[in-house]
Amino acid sequence: MYTIKFKRSLLYSALLATMLIAGVAYAANWLMLQGTESTSSAGRAKLWGVVQMQYQHDFSDPYVTGSGAELYNSAKLISPNLNDQSGFNIYRARIGVRGANPLDGNTNYFFQAEFGNNGITHGNGAAARITDASITLNHIPHARIRLGLFKTPGADEGMEGIYLDYINFTSITKQLMLERFPDVNDSNKAPSTTPGADLNQYSNPVGAFRDVGIQLF
DSSP: OHHHHHHHHHHHHHHHHHHHHHHHHHOOOHHHHTTOOOTTTOOSOEEEEEEEEEEEEOOSOOBOTTSSSOOBOGGGSOTTTOSOSEEEEEEEEEEEEEEEETTEEEEEEEEEEEOSSSTTTOGGGOSOEEEEEEEEEOOSTTOOEEEEEEEOSOOHHHHOSSOOSOSSOOHHHHHHTSOBOOOTTOOOOOOOSSTTGGGGGOSSOBOTTEEEEEEEO
């Protein structure tokens, strides 16, 4: 009996140690990784960029079932154009710059612009939009203050800097956390007989997990 209990204790300890090691290995502090620089190694400007091209094809029925008419379901059309069930797209094309104030290494900046064809640039027909424009103040011990336009804490896939694991977000993140900012005149619309008509539902771009404000972390 004692042998069995001892073996169980070893097993539980091994499982606990495995979980703790895994948690440390895969954890990422996105607030620190994006927008903060070490005062000893920070440069004035670090330029980077990323381009993601894609081809998608949806094999499902594009119409709303049981409607009695050919009404298109936007969820079955390829975003952001929503006019077909297949096609190539430059989904993300981003360029950014980050660094430290040359006069004060404790003040960092982070700037990024989006040129791809996605929900960020699709509002009002813009060819490019600024996604990040913030400064981070690191003067207070154990506290950092970020001001401007930046990512808000949330889903790990939304906080990720470059989306290399998956091209598309999971359904729950996309539906609950990828916020749209409607205009006063925007209103919900029923499915349409014309592909792409759902784009008229909102004239503003998606929030892209970002907002304007002040953050203490």
